[in-house]
């Protein structure tokens with residue numbers, strides 16, 4: 001908060017405005033909107049920041065160009081929510097050569113750890129594993145046909161969720177019919193699910209969507225095919241945004257693993273420390289919960305995003 005009257009010119013660097021370039025993925029999902037809002041709130045003028053915001057519409061080349069432009073503008077720090085893991089080595093080296101620290105937010109990169117200062121994010125593999133364990137416990141002992149809507153190909157969120165989920169369902173009676181990307185959006189979740197339904201019809205018993213939005217898009221396709229979501233086709237998703245939690249409480253989804261989008265405060269704290277030359281951890285993992293239908297009903301009234 002504002003301590004009031006605090007404009008005394010101190011000797012420390014504390015009152016210098018920190019200019020931060022934030023390279024966001026885009027605006028593909030409800031999760032992303034909540035994350036952008038959390039970041040903008042934390043990196044506000046009142047908190048001592050000058051935020052330069054860029055959303056790359058999920059185009060990796062555009063995101064690399066945005067980071068390069070932050071370097072050219074001579075920002076104090078760069079925060080990056082990388083769309084995909086690969087392709088970052090060159091521009092991260094350029095940032096390092098220009099003495100501009102990079103802090104990763106949300107997703108990770110495959111580049112060497114010494115090319116960034118810290119990462120604030122989620123354990124995507126564990127999210128996938130939690131979803132897979134629930135599926136294995138509830139459907140693993142009866143023949144069950146599964147389809148998967150994957151997130152953006154090459155993103156750590158999609159890759160690690162798939163790994164965690166597949167590990168957890170290995171050795172069960174669950175058969176994977178098909179798995180395709182829906183790029184984390186409602187529109188593509190719907191289109192890809194329509195394709196699955198045309199191909200496999202009522203053979204499909206279970207859908208795992210890498211995020212709520214694709215699951216919500218799939219609901220339309222399932223209903224249009226004359227099937228009842230949550231009953232004819234069981235649905236498990238990740239994120240737990242309000243629309244997803246509403247579908248879960250209404251019985252249209254069956255289980256959601258949370259992915260916490262409220263990372264702004266932690267990222268701002270880490271950026272301040274890095275810019276001040278203080279030491280920080282290489283990674284900060286934010287905890288996630290999981291919800292079944294009853295737990296969603298209880299949690300929904302207080303859900304903030």
Ligand code: AHR
Pocket residue numbers: 028029030031032106107157184210211212213238239259
């Ligand atoms: O990286 C986190 C993922 O990105 C969220 O699960 C998804 O909704 C978002 O677009």
